[in-house]
Amino acid sequence: MEKKFDVVVAGCGVAGLSAAVAAAEAGARVAILERAPEEERGGQSRYTEAYLRMKSLTEVSDDFETHLAENGSGSIDPELVEQTATDPRGSSLTRSLSLADPNLIERFSDAAPKTIAWLQGIGARFDFLPTQFLTASQPRLLPVGGGQALVDVLAARAEALGVTFFYETTAQSLIRNAQGHVVGLYATARGQGQRELMGSVVLACGGFEGNTEMMTRYVGPRAVYLRPVCKGGYYNRGEGIRMALDIGAAACGEFGSYHxxxxxxxxxxxxxxxxxxxxxxxxxxxxxxxxxxxxxxxxxxxxxxxxxxxxxxxxxxxxxxxxxxxxxxxxxxxxxxxxxxxxxxxxxxxxxxxxxxxxxxxxxxxxxxxxxxxxxxxxxxxxxxxxxxxxxxxxxxxxxxxxxxxxxxxxxxxNVFTFGGLKINPEAQVLDADGDAISGLYAAGETVGIYYGNYTGATSVLKGLVFGRIAGDTAARALATA
Missing domain, CATH: 3.90.700.10 (Succinate dehydrogenase/fumarate reductase flavoprotein, catalytic domain)
Structure with missing residues (x-):
């Protein structure tokens, strides 16, 4: 069964919902897929307190970009890292390197305050509330009501904008046309078989902490001693990452590690x-x-x-x-x-x-x-x-x-979330192995790889919100100029 939309979003956490709302606000016809039933929608986002590494509503923490950059790659030639930072266009080699692109980090930092303001505009509230840390080195801004509140606010806005929700529906593989552009995806719906949903695709369906095979393959056999930090993590089984890698997407983030x-x-x-x-x-x-x-x-x-x-x-x-x-x-x-x-x-x-x-x-x-x-x-x-x-x-x-x-x-x-994922550019477009944008394909949230070594605390939810919004907006604007 084929259904046509302008933008199809896989994932109903804060990253996917932000993408859906942003695209719908730009006038796109949007569908969003959620593996869980409606009463459990939101993935891990609904369970987290959603700490945000910001010292005010309009400023990220002082060490925001520095910490991300210091934990943004493995052992990569420093000259290539410098070239990536100084030449955003770069070469096919530098554009596809497995590292947190300095230009992406800069976009993340710049867009965070604007994203908070956008969320406030649709009803989210934020405050500096008590955290679980008796001692802390960095500030943490929190949404009042935690991640569940963000899911509720964004989902309500999406519904008001006419976004179509497909619950108990899982994205399986991408559809490309003769030119190699992504034009939709195949999904399976519980009790209804396969669906063919056409439109540009935003992959925002988390990492692979709920997939024991991928955990063992990437993290290793000791992954048997790990478990997702909350029940929502079991829904994250890596399909978004796998289906993009299957069509030649570039990988990024430390696949053998996790938060x-x-x-x-x-x-x-x-x-x-x-x-x-x-x-x-x-x-x-x-x-x-x-x-x-x-x-x-x-x-x-x-x-x-x-x-x-x-x-x-x-x-x-x-x-x-x-x-x-x-x-x-x-x-x-x-x-x-x-x-x-x-x-x-x-x-x-x-x-x-x-x-x-x-x-x-x-x-x-x-x-x-x-x-x-x-x-x-x-x-x-x-x-x-x-x-x-x-x-x-x-x-x-x-x-x-x-x-x-x-x-x-x-x-x-x-295992709060896995580090390995897809490489995107500052417009949230998924890049291929040569560092070029794959037309019609975007990603956000933990489907995107950016972390290596030590996690930059209180940036995960913020990353999903920021690049979810960017992905939805970019996808909608691409339609307008097509």
């Missing part, structure tokens, strides 16, 4: 994060420390620390705390799990309860305690209270664990 967040494996709630670990120690299944628990503020260190947890046997660790942490003001902000801690009157009893060797855990705690100065911490600021002569060291909040009851939380690495 890591420390969560409680016992919990089934959305994002049951454990950000209290800097105030205790982390031990593996052998009862031994393996990393610096507090190298800097928790918002800036939780990802590399969580990656170290993922490397441990079984992909799991325990954070061990004493009663001192319960006197930190608002300490519960750093504990999002709905499961209680394992509690015990002594370290030996705690070891028995959590299944680690009691002698090893006691020795670990004793060594740690001996390396602490005994001074009291300043828990809400970097205090420099470090261990002495301990390997690995602890740089801040190093107080001995002596006060019962002792608490333990299990931690695994959640």
């Amino acid at each position: 890591a967040e420390p969560v409680d494996p016992r919990s089934g709630v959305s994002e049951p994060s454990i950000f209290i670990f800097p105030y205790g120690i982390l031990v593996n299944a052998d009862g031994e420390r393996f990393t610096n628990e507090a190298p800097t503020t928790v918002d800036a260190c939780y990802e590399p620390v969580t990656r170290r947890i993922f490397e441990q046997r079984g992909g799991m660790a325990w954070t061990i705390l004493d009663a001192r942490h319960t006197r930190i003001p608002n300490y519960r902000l750093g504990i999002r799990t709905d499961q209680p801690p394992v509690s015990a009157a002594s370290i030996a009893e705690l070891a028995t309860k959590i299944g680690v060797p009691a002698d090893r855990l006691q020795a670990t705690v004793d060594s740690y305690n001996a390396a602490c100065s005994g001074k009291d911490w300043s828990p809400l600021a970097l205090d420099g209270l470090a261990t002495q002569g301990l390997n690995p060291p602890k740089s801040h909040w190093a107080c001995p664990l002596t006060e019962g009851p002792f608490h333990a939380y299990p931690i695994i690495s959640a």
Whole structure:
């Protein structure tokens, strides 16, 4: 069954909805595909608090472009990176390099405040609300009501503009004409078979964290120890990335990596994060420390620390705390799990309860305690209270664990989203392997690859909003000039 539109958007999170609304506002006839039923629409966007790395409604953080650029590639010839930055047209080699194009980063930064203003114009509200980070190095602007509020506002606007929604419908492959232009896509609808939806295509259907085969292929066999950070992640199975790569799209982002967040494996709630670990120690299944628990503020260190947890046997660790942490003001902000801690009157009893060797855990705690100065911490600021002569060291909040009851939380690495995706230009056009725009094909959100190494916190949702809007607007303008 064929249906004709001007723009077809795959994905109903904030990236896809932004694309659909922007295209419809420009006068295009728009369809949007959502794998989930209507009551679960929004993908991961509906579950996130949607932190935005902005210091005001009109300014991104001071380190916004720098952090993205510093974590924007692997080991690439620096001369090629410089050429990419100084010559936007470049060559077929530089245009298709797997790196975060400096021109794309600049567009991202410049367009973010305008996107916030656009969202305010359709009913979204923003504020600097409390976050789950007891210590933070960067500001976080939040939508009031979180990601769910953004999904609701954008979906309502799309519906008011006449956008057609296809629920329980999954994009499968792209349709090209004789000239190689993308002119539509094939999709499957639950109980209705295949659909043929014609129009320019915006791919905004997430990464591949919900696809065990792709996770194993790209991240590796240890991906079995990972899980999506929320139930919406299971809908993200990589079709958007795969179908574009199948027609020669350029890849970008670190395919073997993902955004890591420390969560409680016992919990089934959305994002049951454990950000209290800097105030205790982390031990593996052998009862031994393996990393610096507090190298800097928790918002800036939780990802590399969580990656170290993922490397441990079984992909799991325990954070061990004493009663001192319960006197930190608002300490519960750093504990999002709905499961209680394992509690015990002594370290030996705690070891028995959590299944680690009691002698090893006691020795670990004793060594740690001996390396602490005994001074009291300043828990809400970097205090420099470090261990002495301990390997690995602890740089801040190093107080001995002596006060019962002792608490333990299990931690695994959640996969918030995958890093690998498609390469786009600043107009959100998908590029081919020679760095040329594929006519009729656009992408936004986590279908786009931009991250390498350490994730630039609080930019993911913003990236989806910004490039979703750009993709929809670009697609609609291309129709007007065709």
